[in-house]
Amino acid sequence: MGLNIVRGLVVAVVLLNANAALAAKAAKAEGSPPSGRRLPSKVTFHKSPSEESRAERAQRLKRECKGRPDAGACLGFATR
Secondary structure (H helix, E strand, O other), rough: OOHHHHHHHHHHHHHHHHHHHHHHHHHHHHOOOOOOOOOOOOOOOOOOOOOOOOHHHHHHHHOOOOOOOHHHOOOOOOOO
């Protein structure tokens, strides 16, 4: 009979520890997003000082694409 009491106490302690571990894991999951998957922050693009504007690009392509109406980036710029 003494062996059954010890066995019962061991089972009770193991179950209590497992329950406490599950409760701690659930509380941690509710409080914060998982560390493996963070929400992306806002992405901002900074223009470099050497970047050309749309108007400058259009003028350059018009100038460079004379005689090549359908060559890659020149598509549509040689007829302007």
